[in-house]
Structures are given as C-alpha cells and as structure tokens.
Amino acid sequence: MKLQITLIVLDCVFKSNSRFSTELARWVIRSCILQTTRKIIGAILQRVTYREFLPEVVGPDAVYRYRLAIQDSGRFNGYSRTADASIL
8 A cells, every 4th residue: 555655656746747847848948049039139239230320320430430330250359358338
C-alpha cells in the first residue's frame, strides 16, 4: 500500500514537472521572440532617425561635422571613456 501511494505521488510530481517545463519552454521562446523584435524595431527607428529625419532637421553639413551619419558596415569604434555624456 505504501509503495502504491509513493508511486502515485511521484507520478503526480513528474506530470506537473513536465507541464511546468513545457510552459517554461513556451515562455522562453515567446520572450526571445519579443526581445528580438524589440531590437529590430529599435534598429529600424535608429536608421530612419539618422538617415532621413536628422539630416532634414540639422542639415547634412552638421551631420558630417558631428559624425552623426550611420556607418554602412562594421561597428562603431569611437567610444571614449572621457566623453561627457551629461545633459546640460
């Protein structure tokens, strides 16, 4: 009798664990898709802002002078630890 109760309890635990792991996997996949979508939308907004909007507002000369243009390829290597990022 004790063995049957133990087996029933273990069966219930493993079934709920299986359900939990299935739901967790679904949540991780959804979360990953949402994060990737967020990154893509952010990249699209940056591209539109820097390629189309900013040159119209400040002019192409200011975009060139302050190096605001988006690079065609590669990554930005101009990071400076000494630059002041505060807003006046």
